[in-house]
Amino acid sequence: MNEPSSINRREFVKKSSLAAGGVLVSPNISLLNTALPKNKLPRWKGFNFLNFFSPDPTNNRAFDEEYFKWMADWGFDFVRLPMAYPHYLKFDRSKDITPKEIRKIDRKATDRIENVVHLAHKHGLHVSLNLHRAPGFCVNAGFNEPYNLWTDEEALDDFCYHWKFWAKRFKNVSNEKISFDLLNEPCVREDMNDQFSKRSAIPGELYRKLALAASKAIRKANPNHLIIADGNNIGSEVIPEITDLNIGQSCRGYNPGIISHYKAPWVFKDSTNLPTPLWPGQVGDQYLSVAMLEEMYKPWVDLIKQGVGVHCGECGCYNKTPHHVFLAWFEDLLRTLKSYEIGFALWEFDGTFGILNSGREDVDYEDWYGHKLDRKLLSLLMKY
Numbered sequence: 001m002n003e004p005s006s007i008n009r010r011e012f013v014k015k016s017s018l019a020a021g022g023v024l025v026s027p028n029i030s031l032l033n034t035a036l037p038k039n040k041l042p043r044w045k046g047f048n049f050l051n052f053f054s055p056d057p058t059n060n061r062a063f064d065e066e067y068f069k070w071m072a073d074w075g076f077d078f079v080r081l082p083m084a085y086p087h088y089l090k091f092d093r094s095k096d097i098t099p100k101e102i103r104k105i106d107r108k109a110t111d112r113i114e115n116v117v118h119l120a121h122k123h124g125l126h127v128s129l130n131l132h133r134a135p136g137f138c139v140n141a142g143f144n145e146p147y148n149l150w151t152d153e154e155a156l157d158d159f160c161y162h163w164k165f166w167a168k169r170f171k172n173v174s175n176e177k178i179s180f181d182l183l184n185e186p187c188v189r190e191d192m193n194d195q196f197s198k199r200s201a202i203p204g205e206l207y208r209k210l211a212l213a214a215s216k217a218i219r220k221a222n223p224n225h226l227i228i229a230d231g232n233n234i235g236s237e238v239i240p241e242i243t244d245l246n247i248g249q250s251c252r253g254y255n256p257g258i259i260s261h262y263k264a265p266w267v268f269k270d271s272t273n274l275p276t277p278l279w280p281g282q283v284g285d286q287y288l289s290v291a292m293l294e295e296m297y298k299p300w301v302d303l304i305k306q307g308v309g310v311h312c313g314e315c316g317c318y319n320k321t322p323h324h325v326f327l328a329w330f331e332d333l334l335r336t337l338k339s340y341e342i343g344f345a346l347w348e349f350d351g352t353f354g355i356l357n358s359g360r361e362d363v364d365y366e367d368w369y370g371h372k373l374d375r376k377l378l379s380l381l382m383k384y
Contacts, residue, residue: 036301039341041228041248041309044126045381046071046078047349048314052113055086055133055143056093065119066369067349072123074382079120080313080345081113082132082184085162086143088113096144102135102158105165114169121177128228128313128345129166130181135159139185139234149183150206159183159210160217167221175226181250181313182214182227185234201233204241211242230313238299243308253315253337253344255296256288259329263320277321279329288329293336301340312337312344316353319360327380334384346381355381 051063068079086093088109091101120127132138135158136149147155163180170178186202211229218225228248232239235252242249254260259279263271275284282288300310315333317326337344350356355378356371365372 036304036340037307039304039309040307041311042126042343043338043341044078044311044343044345045384046076046080046125046345047354048080048082048345048347049116050082050348050351051116052081052083052087053132055084057087057109060087061350063116068120068123068125071349072125074378076381077125078128078343078345079125080128080130080181081116082130083113084133084138084143085131085135086133097146099146099154099158102146103161110165110169117170117178121173126177126179128179128181130184130230130313131159131162132184134183135162137183137186137189139187139189149210150202156210156213160213163214164217164221167218167225170225171221175224179226179228179248180218182211182229182247185230185252186232187234201237204232204239207232207239208241208245211239211245211247215245215247228309228311228313235314238303243303243306248309248311249300249303250311250313251297251300251342253312253333256283256286256292258283259288259321259325260315260317262318264318277325277329279325279332290332290336293333297336297340297342300342304340304342310340310342312342314347315344316347319352319358323360323362323376327376330377331380331384334380338384 049063049067051061054060071079085102086097088106089097089101090104090106091097117127117129133140133143134149136145136147136152136155138145145155149155149159163182166180186207188200188202207229211227215227218227226248227246228250229239229242230250231237231252235250236255238251239249257267258275259277261267262277263274265271268274277283278288280287280289304310315330315337317330334344346353346355348354350371352358355374356368358372358374358377360374363374363376366375367373
């Protein structure tokens with residue numbers, strides 16, 4: 001989800017913020033009362049933790065078990081761990097990584113990750129392991145991959161190797177405690193355009209090929225392992241090509257981007273002329289309202305009707321959006337997700353999107369064991 005991101009992500013958020021609201025949806029149309037079959041994925045509620053997010057281990061945050069304790073005490077039950085695979089490799093970091101180094105797993109580093117998983121389980125939390133940066137692809141810039149996950153068989157083989165490793169490490173862990181989120185926010189980056197004719201969504205047949213290969217590798221370790229795939233086009237679109245593979249799908253809660261990523265420097269290079277966000281209200285040439293959210297989640301509701309589990313793996317708001325606007329929008333988003341029995345994970349627990357130490361200038365923070373707690377945001381999350 002987070003910075004620094006590709007042009008594709010910037011364009012996606014701009015489109016969601018400046019165009020999605022242009023969809024003509026009658027304010028009288030509501031999906032909230034639509035009878036739905038039971039969502040096959042639990043309605044997990046929790047947070048993303050970024051302790052293994054950076055390719056460089058020295059840039060990652062120290063882990064604090066107290067966070068898991070507080071989460072459990074507050075009634076949350078879900079932890080998503082976005083991992084950059086280079087974090088747990090041994091290679092010469094003064095040079096670009098080579099294909100020969102992709103499988104040089106550092107067991108001390110993976111032991112640290114495994115320990116965090118077990119600590120989460122100690123506090124009754126489900127853990128979703130996610131390859132945020134996988135061999136040959138990441139939605140974010142900042143690391144030079146040696147090949148392309150979507151076009152190079154070697155990259156796909158290495159991708160499956162990593163998932164086979166993690167599946168074996170947790171082969172005896174119940175799927176009630178752990179799941180495997182294959183790849184964060186697949187999309188066509190700007191440096192892939194020559195091959196994909198500047199489309200923003202990965203061709204469905206390629207996504208299916210990847211999901212099928214990885215799921216076979218994972219379920220070879222344990223046929224009951226729970227697998228989730230992030231929506232195509234940066235998490236925004238359902239993946240119809242894999243509905244028969246017994247794989248859940250993960251949507252996002254960032255629409256409209258003019259609210260969720262207002263003045264985020266990795267999305268808007270120039271924030272000087274951005275319209276001030278309101279919710280609900282007229283922002284630029286569009287009217288922002290719940291109707292926008294209902295329209296956005298229609299395909300995901302249809303997916304649930306097809307018997308595919310759905311969860312929102314990321315949601316939230318950057319710290320430059322006025323707090324009252326953020327909370328008004330976010331309550332409508334959370335209420336919409338709850339009406340479909342879709343769980344959520346805030347990006348993040350501690351940081352600019354989080355409930356702790358977000359750096360907002362318009363929040364009356366509560367001191368919480370030396371941290372700055374956004375009590376209003378926490379109360380809202382607990383409500384839904």
